[in-house]
Each structure stands twice: as C-alpha cells, then as structure tokens.
Amino acid sequence: MKTKCLAMILAGGQGSRLGILTAKVAKPAVPFGGKYRIIDFPLSNCAHSGIERVGVLTQYRPFELNNYLGNGNAWDLDSRGGGVFILPPYAREKGADWYRGTADAIYQNLNFIEMSDPDYVLILSGDHIYAMDYSKMLDAHISKGAEATIGVIRVPMEEASRFGILDAEADGRITRFTEKPAQPTSDLASMGIYIFTKDFLHDYLVEDAKREDSSHDFGKDVIPKMLADGAKLFSYAFDGYWKDVGTIESLWQANMDFLEDETPIDVGGAWRIHSANPPLPPHYIGPEAKVSHALLNEGTVVLGEVEHSVISSGVRIGAGARVTDSVIMPFAVIEDGAVIDHAILGPRTRVMTGAKVKGTPDAIAVTGENETVKAAG
Amino acid sequence: MKTKCLAMILAGGQGSRLGILTAKVAKPAVPFGGKYRIIDFPLSNCAHSGIERVGVLTQYRPFELNNYLGNGNAWDLDSRGGGVFILPPYAREKGADWYRGTADAIYQNLNFIEMSDPDYVLILSGDHIYAMDYSKMLDAHISKGAEATIGVIRVPMEEASRFGILDAEADGRITRFTEKPAQPTSDLASMGIYIFTKDFLHDYLVEDAKREDSSHDFGKDVIPKMLADGAKLFSYAFDGYWKDVGTIESLWQANMDFLEDETPIDVGGAWRIHSANPPLPPHYIGPEAKVSHALLNEGTVVLGEVEHSVISSGVRIGAGARVTDSVIMPFAVIEDGAVIDHAILGPRTRVMTGAKVKGTPDAIAVTGENETVKAAG
Amino acid sequence: MKRVMSLVDLQREEIYIKELTEDRPIASLPFAGRYRLVDFALSSMVNSGIRNVGVLLPENKSRSILDHLRSGKDWDLARHHKGLFYLPPVRPENGEKTSDLRNIYYNLNFVENSNEEFVLLARATSVYNIDFGKVLKFHLDRGADVTVVTSKAWHSDPCSGLILEPEADGGIRDAAIKPELKEGEYRSLGIFLMSKELFCNMVRYAFEHGGTDFRRDAILKQAPGLNFYTYIHDGFSARICSTPAFYLSNLKMLDQAVWQDLFMKENAPIITKVKDMAPTEYKEGAEVKNSLIANGCEIHGTVENSVIFRHVKVAPGAAIRNSVVMEDCVIDAGAEIEYVITDKEVTITQGKRLRGAINFPVMIGKHVTI
C-alpha cells in the first residue's frame, strides 16, 4: 500500500497542563467550542487536505481515544489504505518502551510508517485549534525540493521566547532554529507542524535514537541537527487563526474567541470541522430562559440564564441558574439557582442547587469529569 | 453505552509454536484455508451470533493486526457501540505491564470492559478453527443462571491429557476441572471458550491479580478457584468441527481437512466466514496446467501442477512446477519447475526455478514470510 | 433481534398534507428541528438490533429519500453483507396500477432470500421511539400470528386509519379502517410484525387475488382465523397524515417530557443524517423562549413557542412565534411570523408580517421569498 503523505499526530502523554480535564482522557479528546474535541481540528484539516491515513501517537488512555476516533469514519478518513490508527507504545522483541520524546515517539513507529509507505510524513500536534490546508504546505515542500518544511506563524515579539523561533531567508530557507530563545532574533514561531521527506526523516530518526545525549525531541534535537548538517529546511508561513490550547487559560480564551461577532474559524463553512457526535435533538430554551452572546449545542436544555458562554451538548441549566463567561462541557448539569462564572466545567460535572463555581479572567475555575460541586455550608 | 455481550479474543504473544509463520504477524493473522486468517473464524462467529463489540488482546505486532482488522467492517462489526478494538498492554499511571497470563490480559483491560458495560463477557482464543453460534451458548448461560459457562467438546480419551478436562453433572454443572491431567477422568475438554457474568468475572480477576502465587491463567488459576468457591459453573457442549491450529502440524492438517469431499465447515454457506480480502480477479489456469483435489483462491495463476493442496490468493505456480499435499500462503511464487511437497509456504515466499521444498506428513516443511528458496547447488 | 428483518414502506397516500409532499414522500417530511419522519422508524429498528432493512422506494419521489438516507452509514446500515437495501418499484405494465401491495409483492424475493425468521413492516409516517425487541417478545409470548403496534391517539384528525379495539391481553375485538380518527382511539402506527412465511403468504395471496392495499387486502381481509394481537405503545407517538397534525406534533416537541421520552432514551437515540453544523450562535438582542432550536442558526431576534430547523437566520428585530421554520430560512430584520410553517429555504424579507391561526397555520412552500 502506497501513501503520498502520512500524518502523525503527537497526542502526548499524561502529564498535561490541562490538569483535571485530562485526568480521564488524553488531551486531544478534551472538548472544545461547544461541539468539538481538540483533535477534530487536525483530523478535519487532514480530511480536507486529502490526507487520509493518520497515526495518533499516545501513551495515555488509548481506549477512550480509540472509542472516540473509531477508524476515522466521522472524518471520512476510513478509506482503503486510509484510516486513523491509535499508536500506543507496543511490545516488541525487547519489550515495551515509553515514548521518550516527540522524535522518539515517531522513531518507535517507524514500522508503521514503513507499512504505510509514504513519500512524505506530516507531523502534527494534538493541542492546536486552527484550520489549515496541509496540501498547500505539501505543494510548497515539493516545489522547493525541501527535505523538511516547518509551518510558521508570526507571534508578538514579546511572546517569542515561549516558542521555537527561526530565521529564514527570503525564499523561506531556514538558517537558524532556536527552541525558546532568551533573546529571540525573529518573530517567526514554529507551529510544531513539520513535513519531512520520508527517507530523510527515517535516517535522522535512526541516528537520533542512537545518540545518548539527545532528548529525542524534534525542536531541541532533530531539527537543529538537520540544520547543522546543511539540510534543506524551509519555512511555510500560515497566517490564519492558530491557538495553542495546552493550558487552562488558553483553552478558556480560545473558547471565548469563538464568541466574537466574527468567529475566528468558520467551523460550519466549506472547511467544516467534523466531529464524532452522539445523535442528540435540537436544544430547548425554556419559557423563562435568557440566552445571549453564546454558543449552544444539541441536546441541551436551558431554563436559566446564559451570557457570553460556550455550552456543549447535553448540558442542563436549571431555572434561575446563571452561567457567565464560562465553558460548559458535555452533559454537565447545573441545577436550579447555581452560579457559574469564569469557569470551565468538565464533562458530566454536577453543580448542585445554590452552589457556585467562580473564577476570574486570570484564574479560571475548573471542575473535573463527573465532579459534583455542592453548595457551601 | 450498553452491551449485552462483549467478546474478548486472546490473540497471544510472540512466543508461538507456529515458528517462522508468526515472525511477522500475530498468530490470529496467520492465513488459513486458502482465503482466510485464523481470526476470521471467531470474528465471523461473533458477527453471526449478534455479538458486535470485540476486543482483541495482543502484545505483539498490533500494527499488522490493526491493519488487517480495521474497525471490523469486513465482518460487519462496525456498528454504533460495536467494533473491533486492538488492545495491546498500555501505559497507565504506574507504567506499562506485559500480559502475564490469559486472566491478567483480561484484568489489564477491565477499564475497556467497564466502558463497554456488558452484562456478559465471552472469552475466546485466537487459534481455533470452528463455526459456532455463541448466542446459543449465551442463552444456555442465562437460562441456567450460570456465573460461568465453559464450551466443551469430546476428545479421544488418549488425547485428553493435552487439554483442560472437566467433569460435569447431567445438567451440565461442572464438578471438577483439571488442566492437562495425567490421568483424565473424562473426555470433556475445555475449548478455551468462556462466558462469564460480568460482575462475577470482575471480582475474580481483581482477586486473582492480587495473588502472588497465581500464574494469572484462566485454566490453571481462575476457573479452579471459582470451582473451589462453589460458584455456578456450567459446561456447554459443542459437537461440530473444532481444531486447534497452534502448531505447524495441526495447521497443516486442518488445511488438509478442507480438501475432504465434505468440507468440515461450510465456509461459503449461511454461516459464511467473512474475511478482509484485497480485491483480486478470478484465478487463471494455464493451458498446460493440471489441478485436482485442491482449493484455489482469487488472483492466483497456475501454469504447473497442483494436487491435494490449498492455494491462497495471488499465488503464482510456474510451468512444470509441482505442488502436492501442501499449503501455499498468499502471494507466494513458485517458479517454473520447482517442487513443493508436504510443505507450508509462508506469504510471499519465493521458490526459485528447480528448487524443492519437501517435508513429510510428520515433519511439514515450512518457509517464512518473504523467504527465498534457491535450488540446491 | 438478529431474528428480525424489516421493510420500510414509503408508498402512502398524502391527501391531507399535499402542500408539504409535492416532491417528497411523507417519510421525508422534516420534523422536530433536524429530523425526517423516516428517522423514527429507522432509528427504532437499528436501536432494536435489526440489521437487515429494505426500503421500498416510492414511484416518483425517491430523490429526497436517497439524498437523506444515502448509504445508510449514519444509521450504521452501510454494511458489506446486510444493512440497507433500496428496493425500487417495478414499472407497472398492461395498465396495472401502482400500490403499496404491488411494491411489496415484487420485492418478496428480498424477504425470502434473507435468513431472518420474522418481518417487521413499518410505514415511515409516524413519530415514535419504540424498542421492537419488546414487540417481538410480546409477539412470541402471545403466540401471535400478526402483531400490530398501536397507540392511543391524543388528537382527532381528518385522515383515515386502521383502528383497533384491543382486549386486555392485547387480543383484538375488532379492526377496521375508519375514514377519520378520533382522540382516544387505538390506531395502528403502521407497524406489523409476523413470521416471514406468513408475511409472504399473505402478500402473495392478496396481490394474486386482485388486492392493492397491504392494510386492507393482506391484513384485514385475511385476519379472520389468525391470532391477531396489538402491542400498545405507551410512549409518545404521532401520526403525520395531515397538515394540522404535522404542525401540532412539531409544537408538541416543546413539551419537555415528550422531548426526553423521544430523544434522550439511553442506547436509543433518534439518528439522522450527519451534517456537522456548528453550534447555534445567540447574538446581542436574542430573545428566545420555549423553543426548540437546531444547530447552525444565528439568532439576533425573538423566537417564541417555535421549532427552528438547522441553519436559520433570525435577523435583529425579527420575531418568530408559534411557528415551524425549516432549514435554511432567513427571517429578515423586523419581519414577523406567527402561526406559520415555512418549508426549506424560505426568506421573509424586511418588515413583512405573516400570521395564521393555531388551527390554520399559513404554509409557505420551498424556496419562496416573501
């Protein structure tokens, strides 16, 4: 089986700055935007870009992810030779290894890559919200004769030291790459999106795996080594909405971004974001309810008040309850009279009558999956 | 999600008495009968029995198995709440464990079982060839109020000591179970097929996992403990064709069984065995060919002679080549004039012009996947 | 339920609901914000474990059904072996008239070639969420030859129907086709369960003796001498055979108990075509009360006591009251509608006001701009 371009999504391990939201699911399965899971974005991007074979590398909660992703049929990725494959570390002749870094995770799955027989490998992160046509990036990779192409986006100079920053010539050829530089020399940040020509990647990964001084990370080890060897690395500029949702605050903020008059991504448009949703009826707004500046999904019942919030599917907001500046994840129950403000309620959270979950813009309150919040006293 | 009966197939580890045939694939993926893989039999049985959710426990080569099984769509198991799930040992809070035994493999996947929320759990082996309606066994389990039901088959008394042998009362209630007894007390052998009421199984597995003196095996540890506790264990008698194909000789013999005038299982009949086959054209028999007492599958070309053999898909048998009493696995190439007798050729084996692969009924010759056999001298 | 196969019959007279069914069978009528009527029969089948479903296509109006059901994948019926089968009508020859019985008759080989023991025939013109597993159990427990599923009508209606007089055990005192329906009567939901053999025999006999109507000629006329039972469905149900019934039943979805009973049953969702619409946006000025709102809408104005389908835009100052607004409609700034049913892709331009009455909702056809 021959694949033109294989995508590999790094879905990460357990340690996550999303805290209790990732206690029961891997980060890519965290709900987003009232309807989606984070991984819906790279998967929908792949589907629209014509990339139909996707490996998802995870060493945490593979069942739950497997259950959500199935074989990728919700994203129409389940074609002959295509599909979504969950790739946990697996047992081989010498035993099972944990993934030691992003590059090692790919290295441990070289066998899967060889089976897929791609010309190119696209490496993605599982915690970014964006809509991007990877096929254009692939076209650029091919037409420039690149060995590696890195997706880049301009970031505010004062934030540049949080990113991998690179310098590039006018034609995009990368001359320098520094992971989280103290003194950034440009505002071009790596998006953590790479396209590699397969054989080129293979050789570097095999070599990196042997190095004892390597932390086996693309940004810290592999890309710098490629550059040092004078390999043909190009940047590919992206200028749409792109948001890392790896922390509670950034996850909350990205949700709020979708409440703007113009949503940052047209999730229901031609580049529609697909999702593996359970079938639920239209939501119901009660006779005394008040809803504005909000996103509401299916299966939800609102009897109380919702202002400037994102409400997922199957949520129940009781009479007299008030939800402001918050993100309510699927099947949360907010009983009569409860108050939610600047908060993220995890899936199936229950906030009991009279209870409050209140945060501030700088410290968003969070509840975990299935958590129950009782009224004080 | 609620499941009535969840099936768990024990697909085994690497160590296999099938030798080089399992060097590159897990045992259940070994080809059988010209068209099938071993696991097609339990999967088709599940589909016909109305059991649509199946976990496949393997700690070896999960990719290849994943690639073959997909989400179970070839067996029509890909329904909402259904599907085929590959379950390799996975990383949890305390790290990744190997499966220590059959019971431990299930124990490590209790989380998957809970997610599936079944009333009953059916446990199957991945190396038996048979056609069986599990729904009848389940009906018997329910109507007898059993906590565990064990599928049993009568075996010749002289072979009984190779099996788990049990004694049962007239109503099927099991009174004794002995794994590989030196002095068998009956000819009722366990088929390694168990139905457990879920909560009952759960409790025993949790308890077994804690026992340091346990080898965490159903036959050796868990079933005897259940019996010792006076639990309600019943036998369910099966009297069709049932063959363990865990050794080279038994695999060869089972293939030969399908050359009998009456094939032991009507694989193309109402209880059709489904398979995830690549699309191939009808086979072609050349002008000088001679084929009799044989099974031939699609995509094969025969220019030479085939007698009393099972020929899989995409095989090429050159002019003047002669294949007798053998099993030829997919895409093997037997060049002009080569001779194959009492042999199993692994997938994509190439036997070059003039070469011979000859075994005897007691010592079947075997070649591995992709192996090339040259003419002597 | 692997013992049961099913047939979905879409051939059904549409005398009292003509405006909405000019180019679609009743089974394709949009309902409850995001569904089509056929979803209720099909979801009940799939949720009950039925895996072999033949859809008897209507003579000329198959387009909307093919477009909605497509491969059957959304219902898990896109399968290699069983799954969804489209059974097209056989072209009438020599002056034969088309009929539901004829359509079934010419597709009997589909039934006979399947390996299930029972046939469940359902006309896709009712709203319900039924566990057919319970119907089968009832059928077996009673030793019934034929089981008809009925429910107690919650409103009167001008259209004809098969009315049953049940006895306490589900036996039937009388069964008759009545020209109109009265509240409280037990009326067939168009669901019939019987053994495959009996089904084939009844259909064959009826058609070959000049019959045309399945209910009348295969069921009623042959009922004497058979064990005839009715399973009374006590959850919510509605038969959609008139425009008032369509309107009332849609508004009935605003009843939270009905909404829960129909749509939120565990392991028994009502499944429809997946469109992946975005969540609905409530903007500045949105005033929504007692309404069902589907995804993909953008709401700046007022919505009260209404059912709003997917991708409807309610502009600032627009108001919708006591109405059913189907997919892709636009209610422009300042426009107001009350007691109105708009078919798909209707635009009400700025400031226009339309008003019907509760027993006479104003109907606006597809693609119309007012």
Next chain:
Amino acid sequence: MKRVMSLVDLQREEIYIKELTEDRPIASLPFAGRYRLVDFALSSMVNSGIRNVGVLLPENKSRSILDHLRSGKDWDLARHHKGLFYLPPVRPENGEKTSDLRNIYYNLNFVENSNEEFVLLARATSVYNIDFGKVLKFHLDRGADVTVVTSKAWHSDPCSGLILEPEADGGIRDAAIKPELKEGEYRSLGIFLMSKELFCNMVRYAFEHGGTDFRRDAILKQAPGLNFYTYIHDGFSARICSTPAFYLSNLKMLDQAVWQDLFMKENAPIITKVKDMAPTEYKEGAEVKNSLIANGCEIHGTVENSVIFRHVKVAPGAAIRNSVVMEDCVIDAGAEIEYVITDKEVTITQGKRLRGAINFPVMIGKHVTI
C-alpha cells in the same frame, strides 16, 4: 484528485446487446468472472482519489445497480460527507422524452453544490483501469477545455461511437459520431473531463436549446471554439456495446498480459461487491485449461478456454469450452456447451449439448433450465 468530482452515466442505448440488457443497464453486465461493467469506471475513480461520485440512475432498470453498488461501501464510497450519491431521473412531463442529457440537466445542482473544480463524466460501458490523475495532469498541461479519453479499437464492431482523429500532442483534428467502429480507430471510452463551470454551461445550453444527447449536443456541437484534447489510454480497454464485443472481451481476459494489466496494478485494484465466496474446489476428475475461474465453484468436469463466474457447478463428465458461464449456473453430468453465453442461474441438465460459433455464441437467458 480532491479537485475532481465525477458522474457515472448509466443511460445508454442497448441496441446491439439486447438479450443481456433486458432488465439491466449495460453498466450492470457481469464481466470477467466476478465483476459488473460499472466496477471498472468506479474503481478507476476511487483509485485515482475521487471521493465524490454521483450515479445517474437509469429510468427503469435501477434495481440491479442499486443491488450491486448498495451503500458504495465496497468501493469506500459509503461516507458521511462525500461518497456515493444516487441521482434518480426526473419523471418526464408534457411529453418530454427521457435522455442522458435531460438526466444530467436535472441533476446539475448536485454538480454545482459540490466544492470540486472539475467534473469527470464516465459512461460505465467500458472495461479499463485508468489513472484519472494522469488524465487531469494531461488536461492541465495542455490547457484543455475538454479532454476526452480514447483508445485504439482492437476489433471492429457494429455499434456507433464517437471517433476522434488525434494529433500528436493530443489535439483533435476531427471528432464525429460514426455508425460503426473499425479496428484501429480512436474511439471515445465515454470519459469526459472539464471544469465544472464549462460542464454546467455546456449541459445547460444544449438541453435548453432542445438537445437530448450529451455526446452530440453538449460536446460535439459546442466543440468549435473550445480547446479539445484527447488522452489516449494505452492500457487494455474494451467497449461493451454488442453481444460479440461482450463475448470476445470476456475471452480476452484469458490473455495473461491483459489480466495483469487490468487487475493486478499496484494500488489500483478493480473493486467489486464483496461476497466472501469460498475458494473454488477442484475435485477428482477436474480438467481445467486456459480458463478464468471465480471463487465458490465446484469443478468435477472439464473447462477449457472459458470464463466461469462465481458459484458455478461443473458436474462430473460435464464440459465447458469457449464459453462464458455466469453466476450460479449448473452444468450437469455429461452436459456439454461450446461457444455459449449463459446468463445467471442457468441449468444445463444431464447430457444436453449446446454449441454456437465463435462469431455467433448461443445466448441463454437468466433462470433458464435446458
């Protein structure tokens, strides 16, 4: 190829192949032991990466196509979003005549609502395995408005066809519909590639100016002024528009080079409906030479120079020579057939002998017992 959508046109005159197409379109003709003709067009599309396929159903003969393609799952076309779409014909009104052009015209909204840039229209009456990606590249490289795929005919044939006279670069000197085909001519394989916009304009103009035939009225008449190119397919191809062509082309499958070229291309299999037939059993006495044998057969007798479809039984002492034997046939003990085509489910009883000639194969219709 995510830039290309396709239409499969099944509306096609069947003048020279009537016996085999009484109740099926040419596209459903069984071919090469296990295929239907439509498999070749559809597989080429899917293998080329086309993911959005509309199937224009024929007026009265859709049953066999719906039964074969079903959900499209076997071709990976059972998809939530794109995939296989059935486009039924619109019923002719006011004495209008049905035609392929009319069928396309009334389904243009399917084309217009899709987001691909190009349309590939294919009539499913030819046998080939073509990489349409190469056709697109050719189309783009030449700056063509319309690209027609042709191939050099390897035999003469009585049926009409679109014959092109190509120039060296693929440009066209002349294009004309000729009443019969001569060996060596470049004849259209019924495959047309153009931009969606041009396609819609051509179809709309042609139909609205009284046209009925896509080839003649949309393509030929509007060709002047357009950049018209032909992509010459140099792999094997066959057009099945007469019974002799059907017979000859089936027997051509015995040529190993053809068999390899058509069926064994890497990443480009010809896909058909999955039946999971068991491997074929060769029993005592089987004598098979130079034949193509599908799965599910049981062979005790002799087969020479023939194509045997699935689930055929050749009894002891029976002989089949130079014949095409379709699915589910039984050739009883001692029966012999030579130069014969049997449709599905034919039984030749004990000792019967039938013999045609190479240029006049005897045709035996469906379900017949002789």
